[in-house]
Amino acid sequence: xxxxLKVEKIKKHxxxxxxxxxxxxxxxxxxxxxxxxxxxxESGCGKSTLGRTVINLIPATDGKVIFQGKxxxxxxxxxxxxxxRDMQMIFQDPFSSLNPRMTVSEIIREPLVxxxxxxxxxxxxxxxxxxxxTVGLAPRLYNAYPxxxxxxxxxxxxxxxxxxxxxxxxxxxxxxxxxxxSIQAQILNLMQDLQEEKKIAYMFITHDLSVVRHMSDxxxxxxxxxxxxxxxxxxxxxxxxxxxxxALLSAIPNPDIDVKKNRIILKDEIASxxxxxxECRFAARCNYATEKCFKETPYLRSIEDYHFVxxxxxxxx
Amino acid sequence: MGDILLKIEDLxxxxxxxxxxxxxxxxxxxxxxxxETVGLVGETGAGKTTIAKAILRLIPTPxxxxxxxxxxxxxxxxxxxxxxxIRKVxxNEISMIFQDPMTSLNPxITVGNQIAEGIRIHQKVxxxxxxxxxxxxxxxxxxxxxxxxxxPHQFSGGMKQRVVIAIAxxxxxxxxxxxxxxxxxxxxxxxxxxxxMLKLKEDFNTAMxxxxxxxxxxxxxxxxxxxxxxxxxxxxxxxxxxxKNTAHPYTKGLFAAIxxxxxxxxxxxxxxPGLMPDPxxxxxxxxxxxxxxxxxxxxxxLPSEDIYINENHFLKCHxxxxxxxxx
Amino acid sequence: xxEMLAKNNEVKNKVKKQKKSQFKEICxxxxxNKLAMFGMIVIILLIIMAIFAPFIAPYSYDExxxxxxxxxxxxxxxxxxxxxxxxxxxxxxYGSRISLQIGFIAxxxxxxxxxxxxxxxxYYGGVADNIIxxxxxxxxxxxxTLLAISIAAALGPGLTNxxxxxGVGTVPNYARVVxxxxxxxxxxxxxxxxxxxxxxxxxxxxxxxxxxxxxxxIVQATIGVASAILSAAALSFIGLGIQPPIPEWGAMLSAGRxxxxxxxxxxxxPGVTIMFTIFSLNLFGDGLRDALDPKLRR
Numbered sequence: 011x012x013x014x015l016k017v018e019k020i021k022k023h024x025x026x027x028x029x030x031x032x033x034x035x036x037x038x039x040x041x042x043x044x045x046x047x048x049x050x051x052e053s054g055c056g057k058s059t060l061g062r063t064v065i066n067l068i069p070a071t072d073g074k075v076i077f078q079g080k081x082x083x084x085x086x087x088x089x090x091x092x093x094x095r096d097m098q099m100i101f102q103d104p105f106s107s108l109n110p111r112m113t114v115s116e117i118i119r120e121p122l123v124x125x126x127x128x129x130x131x132x133x134x135x136x137x138x139x140x141x142x143x144t145v146g147l148a149p150r151l152y153n154a155y156p157x158x159x160x161x162x163x164x165x166x167x168x169x170x171x172x173x174x175x176x177x178x179x180x181x182x183x184x185x186x187x188x189x190x191x192s193i194q195a196q197i198l199n200l201m202q203d204l205q206e207e208k209k210i211a212y213m214f215i216t217h218d219l220s221v222v223r224h225m226s227d228x229x230x231x232x233x234x235x236x237x238x239x240x241x242x243x244x245x246x247x248x249x250x251x252x253x254x255x256x257a258l259l260s261a262i263p264n265p266d267i268d269v270k271k272n273r274i275i276l277k278d279e280i281a282s283x284x285x286x287x288x289e290c291r292f293a294a295r296c297n298y299a300t301e302k303c304f305k306e307t308p309y310l311r312s313i314e315d316y317h318f319v320x321x322x323x324x325x326x327x
Numbered sequence: 328m329g330d331i332l333l334k335i336e337d338l339x340x341x342x343x344x345x346x347x348x349x350x351x352x353x354x355x356x357x358x359x360x361x362x363e364t365v366g367l368v369g370e371t372g373a374g375k376t377t378i379a380k381a382i383l384r385l386i387p388t389p390x391x392x393x394x395x396x397x398x399x400x401x402x403x404x405x406x407x408x409x410x411x412x413i414r415k416v417x418x419n420e421i422s423m424i425f426q427d428p429m430t431s432l433n434p435x436i437t438v439g440n441q442i443a444e445g446i447r448i449h450q451k452v453x454x455x456x457x458x459x460x461x462x463x464x465x466x467x468x469x470x471x472x473x474x475x476x477x478x479p480h481q482f483s484g485g486m487k488q489r490v491v492i493a494i495a496x497x498x499x500x501x502x503x504x505x506x507x508x509x510x511x512x513x514x515x516x517x518x519x520x521x522x523x524m525l526k527l528k529e530d531f532n533t534a535m536x537x538x539x540x541x542x543x544x545x546x547x548x549x550x551x552x553x554x555x556x557x558x559x560x561x562x563x564x565x566x567x568x569x570x571k572n573t574a575h576p577y578t579k580g581l582f583a584a585i586x587x588x589x590x591x592x593x594x595x596x597x598x599x600p601g602l603m604p605d606p607x608x609x610x611x612x613x614x615x616x617x618x619x620x621x622x623x624x625x626x627x628x629l630p631s632e633d634i635y636i637n638e639n640h641f642l643k644c645h646x647x648x649x650x651x652x653x654x
Numbered sequence: 655x656x657e658m659l660a661k662n663n664e665v666k667n668k669v670k671k672q673k674k675s676q677f678k679e680i681c682x683x684x685x686x687n688k689l690a691m692f693g694m695i696v697i698i699l700l701i702i703m704a705i706f707a708p709f710i711a712p713y714s715y716d717e718x719x720x721x722x723x724x725x726x727x728x729x730x731x732x733x734x735x736x737x738x739x740x741x742x743x744x745x746x747x748y749g750s751r752i753s754l755q756i757g758f759i760a761x762x763x764x765x766x767x768x769x770x771x772x773x774x775x776x777y778y779g780g781v782a783d784n785i786i787x788x789x790x791x792x793x794x795x796x797x798x799t800l801l802a803i804s805i806a807a808a809l810g811p812g813l814t815n816x817x818x819x820x821g822v823g824t825v826p827n828y829a830r831v832v833x834x835x836x837x838x839x840x841x842x843x844x845x846x847x848x849x850x851x852x853x854x855x856x857x858x859x860x861x862x863x864x865x866x867x868x869x870x871x872i873v874q875a876t877i878g879v880a881s882a883i884l885s886a887a888a889l890s891f892i893g894l895g896i897q898p899p900i901p902e903w904g905a906m907l908s909a910g911r912x913x914x915x916x917x918x919x920x921x922x923x924p925g926v927t928i929m930f931t932i933f934s935l936n937l938f939g940d941g942l943r944d945a946l947d948p949k950l951r952r
Binding site: 052053160161162190191192193194195196198199202217219220221223224244247257258259260261262263264265266267269271273275276 | 370371513514515516517518519521522540541542543544545546547566567570571580581582584585586587588589590592593595596597598599600602
């Protein structure tokens with residue numbers, strides 16, 4: 011099966027008054043139709059910036075994004091317009107990602123009208139009805155305003171909006187982080203159903219390892235703009251090689267009270283990715299760091315069958 | 328059975344806006360023993376924050392109203408004592424920390440002085456002595472003394488929350504109420520802060536009410552847990568009992584809805600259909616019955632009552648009551 | 655099964671018809687605010703007064719009768735007469751035409767030009783923002799009344815020139831208000847979402863940013879009408895702008911100030927009228943802003 015999306019060494023740097031901020035520093039992955047790649051990391055790791063760079067909401071500083079065989083990196087004009095139909099995004103905050111002055115139907119109508127997907131008032135209305143039904147929004151909410159609805163319903167509106175253009179790829183930026191547990195389960199199930207039915211590929215960005223485990227086929231762990239570990243989803247939970255991944259996994263409070271707690275506590279806090287040098291970005295917090303770690307950049311390398319780590323000492327830890 | 332520190336009896340709180348009455352809390356009973364950590368778990372709108380604020384009388388009245396109930400703390404009913412007396416309790420015997428560390432601290436006062444201020448309000452000590460004590464608190468929460476004179480914006484989220492904890496514990500309160508203290512923090516930072524809270528709990532023997540929606544946090548840090556739904560406690564017991572012997576359908580639903588980190592990966596998550604009831608229009612019978620998949624006929628009409636499974640575990644459920652009668 | 659489909663369709667059709675009454679909803683929300691309604695009624699009355707002035711006013715605005723000058727209010731002259739024997743009541747009625755015209759048109763000019771500049775500066779940022787805002791800063795360095803005066807002096811006297819002068823004087827203020835508002839709204843995620851769908855820039859500004867940035871602008875604009883009326887008065891005061899005998903409330907106010915000790919009525923009635931108008935405009939503006947905000951609960 012040919013790859014739907016290929017991201018090659020994508021970089022995004024921001025100029026700040028204190029120096030050059032390396033938000034994303036060389037991330038690569040491939041994605042097939044109907045599959046999900048999970049991007050995991052804490053705040054400041056660059057995962058949201060990565061998502062926005064891949065779908066061209068912000069232009070990449072370097073690297074390539076190849077979608078369906080075409081290079082769409084930093085596309086503009088007509089090409090960008092076509093890209094928009096195939097690559098969409100679901101946002102994190104169900105409060106601020108919807109225009110408070112537009113009703114549910116107006117929000118869903120907008121992409122249809124902008125791209126002239128359907129013509130004629132009747133066809134457009136039918137399409138809106140269909141989309142609302144697909145995401146589980148009751149017909150009586152047609153003229154409701156976002157502030158009248160709860161987080162779960164608002165997120166469904168966001169999903170309907172993303173689906174309106176029939177995209178093949180959707181970046182999901184922490185789509186369930188702001189939702190309660192039971193609503194979260196509803197939305198995750200919905201997203202899975204949509205993926206099965208329409209063969210949509212997801213780039214699922216989250217900080218929640220249990221959610222990413224549930225949704226992803228492949229997982230990429232990011233730290234300060236670089237990939238520290240990459241492998242198939244289940245493999246990551248069976249065995250982790252990078253000290254950060256291990257710490258991340260051990261840090262999650264586990265509701266299963268039978269599982270023994272073996273918490274790895276890291277030193278200090280996440281540093282800022284401004285003008286980083288050659289050192290391993292995790293070295294300052296790592297319990298195993300040696301002199302080498304502060305001098306040489308550990309590049310992502312294969313340690314097992316389709317399991318990549320960026321650590322000098324991955325085998326021995 | 329340790330000594331009882333705090334006893335909430337049949338507390339009911341409502342908010343009146345325009346012409347609607349929001350029944351936020353509808354008759355809850357909680358007992359917190361000395362040194363014990365009780366978790367209050369529930370989803371948005373369940374009423375957990377209202378319960379916490381009611382204890383310290385932080386609910387604005389209007390639009391809020393304490394409909395009924397007593398909150399007994401060391402032989403005093405906190406709802407009835409004077410304003411002067413409750414102020415002596417706040418920050419001194421009962422402290423509270425809030426969810427968002429970004430906005431809990433005053434941006435124009437140094438962190439050291441914010442801790443010292445709390446000390447000076449409740450203890451008759453000189454400014455110099457207060458500063459020494461504040462410095463000790465800073466070190467105790469893992470912040471170097473050199474940072475005493477720095478301002479909140481110079482600290483990261485996790486460190487700010489540590490400062491907030493330092494302020495809360497500065498006067499060695501008997502009870503600490505923590506309202507989702509780690510929800511806004513990254514996972515690895517959350518781990519650090521929870522470790523800190525556990526350690527301090529041991530050192531000071533502070534009792535704690537921990538409000539959270541995260542069952543994992545409850546498993547880590549709580550001794551007992553209360554599941555809050557639509558302003559009521561639908562299940563209460565020791566963590567071991569409630570987690571291993573889950574009885575209430577809502578609690579079971581919550582557990583089933585969490586994607587697991589260890590254990591088997593499910594293809595589809597179980598989800599509880601529907602939403603929490605509108606607090607301005609609560610159902611007549613059991614609050615959960617509109618969403619329950621194992622309800623009896625009486626569930627829609629009769630409000631459910633507390634049924635005791637054993638001395639460490641009770642819940643509100645007609646079905647369970649029936650099963651118990653059948654033996 | 656078909657029953658359910660039919661019921662569904664019924665629900666849908668009922669709900670779709672509801673959309674058109676959104677305007678009604680705004681009106682309903684507004685009508686619940688008693689003060690705002692009061693303000694609106696006064697303004698409507700003023701507008702009616704302005705339109706039907708020739709039918710309402712008992713005398714013409716320039717009808718002089720020197721034998722009956724400076725008369726206190728009486729049955730023939732409800733608000734008395736001024737130093738030329740002209741009926742003050744009639745002059746106030748005709749004056750509403752002038753004042754309201756200046757107020758609304760001047761603000762209209764200000765909002766259009768200032769608003770466009772402000773939203774451009776905020777939306778495109780960078781160099782465009784810098785250029786536009788530095789230009790605005792230059793204008794802001796001059797007090798708006800002085801600015802209006804210099805423009806009026808350059809253009810010459812007359813109603814149209816007065817409107818332009820006052821209008822341009824307000825441009826910097828609206829530019830800043832709109833820019834601040836747009837900057838705030840621009841940061842919201844739904845703007846990013848609109849770009850993600852592929853909505854063109856001009857549509858983003860018109861359909862997404864401006865409706866949400868309107869609230870501060872509405873309040874400023876209604877206050878602006880009030881202050882435009884005052885600015886026009888200032889202009890007439892020094893002989894620019896509206897020329898006599900055209901009755902402009904501010905001009906009447908300034909002309910009467912020499913007689914204030916003996917003939918209080920010449921100053922009081924125009925003064926009270928200005929005050930009342932401004933007050934009503936403010937109430938109306940506040941009410942409108944609240945009614946347009948879908949998030950405020952009734």
